[in-house]
Amino acid sequence: MKLVVLISGRGSNLQAILDAQLPVEIAAVISNRPDAAGLDLARARGIPALPLDHKQYASREAFDNALIEVIDRYQPELVVLAGYLRILGDSFVMHYAGRLMNIHPSLLPSFPGLDTHARALAEGVKIHGCTVHFVTPMLDHGPIIVQAAVAVHSNDTAATLAARVLAAEHRVYPKAIAWFAQGRLLLLDNGQVNLRDDSGSEQTLFISGSLP
Numbered sequence: 595m596k597l598v599v600l601i602s603g604r605g606s607n608l609q610a611i612l613d614a615q616l617p618v619e620i621a622a623v624i625s626n627r628p629d630a631a632g633l634d635l636a637r638a639r640g641i642p643a644l645p646l647d648h649k650q651y652a653s654r655e656a657f658d659n660a661l662i663e664v665i666d667r668y669q670p671e672l673v674v675l676a677g678y679l680r681i682l683g684d685s686f687v688m689h690y691a692g693r694l695m696n697i698h699p700s701l702l703p704s705f706p707g708l709d710t711h712a713r714a715l716a717e718g719v720k721i722h723g724c725t726v727h728f729v730t731p732m733l734d735h736g737p738i739i740v741q742a743a744v745a746v747h748s749n750d751t752a753a754t755l756a757a758r759v760l761a762a763e764h765r766v767y768p769k770a771i772a773w774f775a776q777g778r779l780l781l782l783d784n785g786q787v788n789l790r791d792d793s794g795s796e797q798t799l800f801i802s803g804s805l806p
């Protein structure tokens with residue numbers, strides 16, 4: 595299975611996906627920020643690393659169309675957003691319906707958007723985590739594939755909590771991609787996602803991290 599990964603920054607999720615040595619071909623890594631450190635990770639592995647600077651385009655639509663054109667050169671079965679920090683327009687999202695995956699650093703539907711860790715701390719939640727989901731036009735609301743939970747500690751700062759969540763992200767994102775590649779993710783009529791196991795039965799997915 596071929597996939598294209600979109601990034602904007604340091605690329606630690608990309609690194610986790612690469613390190614997992616999944617039976618997939620990462621055909622290209624594209625960043626809307628030309629200086630993204632993640633591009634170097636791809637280059638180091640001989641993967642085409644393509645900067646596509648959104649600032650060079652007059653509108654979101656023009657940029658999205660250019661992005662579609664570059665992605666589709668590789669004909670990927672799956673497009674993976676790994677720390678891609680730019681909103682994608684509806685027509686982009688619909689173009690990749692059912693094959694566009696994102697990871698978000700909260701237990702959705704809590705804390706969509708930015709600054710999730712600081713907001714979780716401000717609310718006093720005791721469990722936080724991350725969510726892998728299919729992308730739909732409504733930001734951070736697509737069908738949930740898998741979630742991983744971590745405990746919130748009383749002395750956490752946004753930075754310490756972010757680090758704990760990031761470690762969970764690195765565990766679940768490669769798994770979700772592997773399940774997709776194996777054809778094991780079932781998108782149900784009610785918009786929910788189940789995992790088919792070897793015996794053909796289905797299960798929902800929840801991974802608990804370091805609960806005390």
Ligand code: GRF
Binds near residue numbers: 602604607760
């Ligand atoms: C991750 O926390 C991801 O969930 C969010 O942005 C961050 C990207 O980190 N969307 P990295 O670039 O993968 O290191």
